[in-house]
Amino acid sequence: MFTRGLKRKCVGHEEDMEGALAGLKTVSSYSLQRQSLLDMSLVKLQLCHMLVEPNLCRSVLIANTVRQIQEEMTQDGTWRSVTPQEAGRAPLDRLVSTEILCRSAWEQEGARPAPGLGDGHVQGPVSDLCPVTSAQAPRHPQSGIWELDGPREDRGGFHKSLDQIFETLETKNPGCMEELFSDVDSPYYDLDTVLTGMVGGARPGPCEGLEGLAPATPGPSSSCKSDLGELDHVVEILVET
Amino acid sequence: ATAAGPERLGPWCSPTGSPAPLSCETGCGEGSWILVCRLLVPTQVSLLSMEEDIDTRKINNSFLRDHSYATEADIISTVEFNHTGELLATGDKGGRVVIFQREQESKNQIHRRGEYNVYSTFQSHEPEFDYLKSLEIEEKINKIRWLPQQNAAYFLLSTNDKTVKLWKVSERDKRPEGYNLKDEEGRLRDPATITTLRVPVLRPMDLMVEATPRRVFANAHTYHINSISVNSDYETYMSADDLRINLWNFEITNQSFNIVDIKPANMEELTEVITAAEFHPHHCNTFVYSSSKGTIRLCDMRASALCDRHTKFFEEPEDPSNRSFFSEIISSISDVKFSHSGRYIMTRDYLTVKVWDLNMENRPIETYQVHDYLRSKLCSLYENDCIFDKFECVWNGSDSVIMTGSYNNFFRMFDRNTKRDVTLEASRENSKPRAILKPRKVCVGGKRRKDEISVDSLDFSKKILHTAWHPSENIIAVAATNNLYIFQDKVN
Numbered sequence: 191m192f193t194r195g196l197k198r199k200c201v202g203h204e205e206d207m208e209g210a211l212a213g214l215k216t217v218s219s220y221s222l223q224r225q226s227l228l229d230m231s232l233v234k235l236q237l238c239h240m241l242v243e244p245n246l247c248r249s250v251l252i253a254n255t256v257r258q259i260q261e262e263m264t265q266d267g268t269w270r271s272v273t274p275q276e277a278g279r280a281p282l283d284r285l286v287s288t289e290i291l292c293r294s295a296w297e298q299e300g301a302r303p304a305p306g307l308g309d310g311h312v313q314g315p316v317s318d319l320c321p322v323t324s325a326q327a328p329r330h331p332q333s334g335i336w337e338l339d340g341p342r343e344d345r346g347g348f349h350k351s352l353d354q355i356f357e358t359l360e361t362k363n364p365g366c367m368e369e370l371f372s373d374v375d376s377p378y379y380d381l382d383t384v385l386t387g388m389v390g391g392a393r394p395g396p397c398e399g400l401e402g403l404a405p406a407t408p409g410p411s412s413s414c415k416s417d418l419g420e421l422d423h424v425v426e427i428l429v430e431t
Numbered sequence: 432a433t434a435a436g437p438e439r440l441g442p443w444c445s446p447t448g449s450p451a452p453l454s455c456e457t458g459c460g461e462g463s464w465i466l467v468c469r470l471l472v473p474t475q476v477s478l479l480s481m482e483e484d485i486d487t488r489k490i491n492n493s494f495l496r497d498h499s500y501a502t503e504a505d506i507i508s509t510v511e512f513n514h515t516g517e518l519l520a521t522g523d524k525g526g527r528v529v530i531f532q533r534e535q536e537s538k539n540q541i542h543r544r545g546e547y548n549v550y551s552t553f554q555s556h557e558p559e560f561d562y563l564k565s566l567e568i569e570e571k572i573n574k575i576r577w578l579p580q581q582n583a584a585y586f587l588l589s590t591n592d593k594t595v596k597l598w599k600v601s602e603r604d605k606r607p608e609g610y611n612l613k614d615e616e617g618r619l620r621d622p623a624t625i626t627t628l629r630v631p632v633l634r635p636m637d638l639m640v641e642a643t644p645r646r647v648f649a650n651a652h653t654y655h656i657n658s659i660s661v662n663s664d665y666e667t668y669m670s671a672d673d674l675r676i677n678l679w680n681f682e683i684t685n686q687s688f689n690i691v692d693i694k695p696a697n698m699e700e701l702t703e704v705i706t707a708a709e710f711h712p713h714h715c716n717t718f719v720y721s722s723s724k725g726t727i728r729l730c731d732m733r734a735s736a737l738c739d740r741h742t743k744f745f746e747e748p749e750d751p752s753n754r755s756f757f758s759e760i761i762s763s764i765s766d767v768k769f770s771h772s773g774r775y776i777m778t779r780d781y782l783t784v785k786v787w788d789l790n791m792e793n794r795p796i797e798t799y800q801v802h803d804y805l806r807s808k809l810c811s812l813y814e815n816d817c818i819f820d821k822f823e824c825v826w827n828g829s830d831s832v833i834m835t836g837s838y839n840n841f842f843r844m845f846d847r848n849t850k851r852d853v854t855l856e857a858s859r860e861n862s863k864p865r866a867i868l869k870p871r872k873v874c875v876g877g878k879r880r881k882d883e884i885s886v887d888s889l890d891f892s893k894k895i896l897h898t899a900w901h902p903s904e905n906i907i908a909v910a911a912t913n914n915l916y917i918f919q920d921k922v923n
Contacts, residue, residue, distance in 0.1 A: 224756075227756060227810070227813075230813075230814060234816075243564070243566050243592075243655070245655070245819070246654055246655065246673040246674075246704055247673060247704045247706060247723050247763070247819075248816075248819045250701060250702060250703070250704055250723060251723055251759065251760045251763060251819070253702075254702055254759055255756055255757075255759070255760065258756055258759075259756060
């Protein structure tokens, strides 16, 4: 289950590397799977059957899970900016087996990346943790030994909705979000309303993204990708507003 | 008693063997369970049997809907025995309520005792559209609760996500005849032709069962109603949604009192919702409600009008060695039930059933594993949303056995005294009428024995969420999608 897209090495080579890199491999597996869980959770929050009000209990539980992952990733120093391309393609490419996450914590003692270590050794430079508004060059998430191979096919609906969400968010200042929702009475369904562009309008399907949202004043340059602050905001929105 | 019409198609079991003496004291260990009958949804039954003259006032034709959604609408969403066990009500996704009545015992048909047949069917809730929010309000019946019987009629509460209704179900077996101003067909008579006066008399007629809505309690819930509970004073009841609990008087529909409100001022801070609530069976001032974080709060309405501050707080400390990203989700309580004695509460979370003593808040006194083999599969179950399934749990009449459902149409019983448990299956293939149910076993790894089923072969689309136990006898009702199974205990 785990091996989709994972480049396989020839047997001999693997044996040589086994001892030294087994630890890092597990670290990477855990991080991959955690990221996959995060992506899956975000997708779950966004894709709803919008004719009927979404289940608040389910939304709250998923949002709490997202928050937990975010907190852990922040502690580990692995919380990185997510580029729209990655965000769009990530959920499906990275829906690797998350079986490791089901193991209890003590089993994972050795597997989790130590705080401060980040993914530096495995996945390329760690990005800034402070919310920055300046452009961040998109990084290939899996540089190094454990490259994810495999074709990045067009995934249709998923790709589009996440792309559009992050794209729209990146053009706004955080303050705009409040204005956007200020006149909507019931905060409860804004969770999904926002993300599927339902504000004040009729209900398109879940993949139509955010055409319905009024465009804010053009913000930073188009090269400004979603950064930590924006992703924080997504998480806030998910339980708001 | 049956709804008007010809003799409807009875349940398909053909009884064999000697009748089983029923005893409330028999636990799940000593007895065995037999299938009494499998009841089909009324659409199928009625199409087969009710061809003749049917009084359309009683049977709302809207349930005879297009077959393309018939299957989805027939999914049973709640099951509840009344206080004597004579009646069994089911609600379904299509907003219908079907009431079954126990077959009367008769000398020549003693083996049919324990069977339930359709007594009444009515459309309780219709789909609605909230124009302000552009959202559909589902007609699915979330819960049914019976009121104790106080006269010849039966009363029950049924609720969907937004509206609670009080229904009266009554029998009519006589009708007045001999009116002066109307003839037998109901047409007005020409007064000039009336030469004598007579007193109308009541004459017997075919038994008719009518369901009429007596009260509609609407517009009190912003969020989805998950529970209703009748108070022991029989004058009030509560309805609980994700964030609030309201107290109603049965006589007053335009007002309710809010007794619990956990909505934060800033919805951004919302991290916990109410999942279930119930009144104490004897103390009309006491109720409990459970949360998505695995906690139970007991409140006393005498303490204050708004019971935001609990009297007791039940929570089990988390086991740090078992912590994962799914810990909170699987700790979310899907059902809470007082024991009949009122001394204990039972809670159901995703993997376990727990029994709590009201006098001990820091941990449950008993924990039963329902399907622990799923613990290593939580990720997949999160992915396919099964982890959010809300299973219910029930006590038997003597509080000695508890029951809850699982996947693959399995349901589990735990005997609190003997500590034995059993897994049974509600399925058409494996149940011949009156045959003894064979205990099932899930194989968790290693060599699978014959008759065991491996975890990977479980069908997660076949889930038993709703079950009910007769208040005084060992008769249980198990809802599996659109089938209702009635099992009874057969003591050898």
